[in-house]
Amino acid sequence: MTIQKALEELGNLVKLFSSQELPEMCKQVFIQNVGPSRKWSLGNRLVMLLHGTADARGYRQWQESGRYVKKGAKAFYILAPMIRHKKVVNEKGKEDDVKFPVGFIGIPVFQYEDTDGKPVEEYQPTKLPPLLDVAEKFGVKVEYGPTISGEGGSYNLVTNVIKLSQENPDTFFHELAHKAHSTFESLKPVQDPEQETVAQLSACVLAKLYGYDATTFSWNYIASYAEEKSPEAVGRICMRVLSKVQKVITLIIETHEKQEVVV
Numbered sequence: 137m138t139i140q141k142a143l144e145e146l147g148n149l150v151k152l153f154s155s156q157e158l159p160e161m162c163k164q165v166f167i168q169n170v171g172p173s174r175k176w177s178l179g180n181r182l183v184m185l186l187h188g189t190a191d192a193r194g195y196r197q198w199q200e201s202g203r204y205v206k207k208g209a210k211a212f213y214i215l216a217p218m219i220r221h222k223k224v225v226n227e228k229g230k231e232d233d234v235k236f237p238v239g240f241i242g243i244p245v246f247q248y249e250d251t252d253g254k255p256v257e258e259y260q261p262t263k264l265p266p267l268l269d270v271a272e273k274f275g276v277k278v279e280y281g282p283t284i285s286g287e288g289g290s291y292n293l294v295t296n297v298i299k300l301s302q303e304n305p306d307t308f309f310h311e312l313a314h315k316a317h318s319t320f321e322s323l324k325p326v327q328d329p330e331q332e333t334v335a336q337l338s339a340c341v342l343a344k345l346y347g348y349d350a351t352t353f354s355w356n357y358i359a360s361y362a363e364e365k366s367p368e369a370v371g372r373i374c375m376r377v378l379s380k381v382q383k384v385i386t387l388i389i390e391t392h393e394k395q396e397v398v399v
């Protein structure tokens with residue numbers, strides 16, 4: 137893993153981001169790991185994300201986990217298939233119990249943010265992201281669990297905690313990049329277009345180096361902060377932050393390699 141290779145990747149990405157419209161609807165594939173929703177269909181999980189939460193459960197499910205739904209909270213609905221059972225006589229003349237779907241039923245669920253009570257159970261991620269040692273070296277605590285407004289991750293400048301609600305490495309890299317960025321520039325405590333571009337472009341390069349592809353998601357993410365959703369505008373904002381991205385990536389890789397020597 138060399139810094140040279142990272143910088144080459146960065147150059148390629150900026151070229152790609154500046155010249156090509158990437159497919160719009162390619163959403164980040166996420167692995168949901170909190171609560172029952174991790175077993176939901178992709179459609180239902182998208183519905184949940186559109187409602188701005190990473191953890192939604194039925195009224196009773198919240199009760200079972202030691203939390204209660206706050207007064208006045210509104211439910212939203214996910215769809216579950218309705219299954220009927222039917223006795224069918226097989227070739228041997230015996231009756232089989234056959235299940236078949238007969239449509240969908242809406243199930244009301246409430247978002248984590250509308251509940252109170254016992255803290256939700258901690259979960260252990262199935263796979264830890266690369267470069268976790270860098271967070272440790274920076275003195276950052278990494279926690280897994282639902283985030284306040286359902287975003288994939290967050291970095292809190294004050295508490296120095298990275299919170300992740302999903303396991304794709306580029307989400308972690310994005311937050312780690314915010315941290316690295318904060319070591320040489322004081323960051324604004326808001327979603328600032330330049331800061332977000334620094335973080336996501338860095339994350340995209342690091343993801344590439346570790347064999348993950350976050351290109352499409354990154355392009356769309358940066359475009360959502362650019363003046364307009366065009367390759368030109370995305371290219372412009374990328375160019376503007378290029379030297380900061382180089383600094384962030386260099387710092388992260390150098391920190392990582394320093395540790396390898398020590399170990």
Ligand SMILES: [Zn+2]
Pocket residue numbers: 310314331332335
């Ligand atoms: Zn960010």
